[in-house]
Amino acid sequence: MSLAATYRLGTRLFWSDRVNLFASVITPVGLTIGIPTLLRQVTPADNAVHVFQGLLALVLSITAFMSVTVTLTARRDRLVLKRLRASELTDGQILTGQIAGAATQSIVIVLLCTVAVRLTAGIPLPAHPVAFIVATLAGSAAMALLGAAFTALVPRAELASVYTMPVFMICTAATGGMGPIPLPGRLQAALDLLPTSAAVHAIRTGELIVPLLGIAAWTALGLVALRLWFRWEPRRS
DSSP: OOHHHHHHHHHHHHHHOHHHHIIIIIHHHHHHHHHHHHHHHHSOHHHHHHHHHHHHHHHIIIIIIIHHHHHHHHHHHTTHHHHHHTSSOOHHHHHHHHHHHHHHHHHHHHHHHHHHHHHHHOOOOOSSHHHHHHHHHHHHHHHHHHHHHHGGGOSSGGGHHHHHHHHHHHHHHHTTTTSOOOOOHHHHHHHTTSHHHHHHHHHHHOOOHHHHHHHHHHHHHHHHHHHHHOOSSOOOO
């Protein structure tokens, strides 16, 4: 089995899992398209645009982060990862295939949502297309990687969704995806350091250097955590 085959296998299994599909795709897509569309009818266009951009953090944190966490913990507990390690693939290739699959799906969903809200709510396409593409690519990859590292904290596959819920709620609130939420200055400054906040900031402003440095730092942290604490099989009771 090659790296490309692992990628295809992970993608096929993801799209065939109806429960995971509903949680990781249908729900964030529905919210990301539906909320700005409703807001556009009752609030100024700028507010709907701001909320939509904030909701992209929700898309990244669910379709990349949560999706990888749920998928890898399930495959870990079913000993799928352990069997893959017995093949000719290296550990890096196995994880790269899984992470790349989730990141690709996240990128596609962000693009689809962006086009959809243009059609349903008249929200303009990104004013900084290069920054939008780069931030989406970097944010999706970083969140998928962090989701893989996060599996070390999840004791059982059944709890994966519950454990990731605070992550996507915090990420969405931090970028204004839930509307204006007054936060203490230091707390807001801390939340602005999140990789999803960095990606949304780049999309809104077109600035890339500082956001990409922040995302790169999170990526490095994820790689270290993955190397030190990732578990290939469930804990023995």
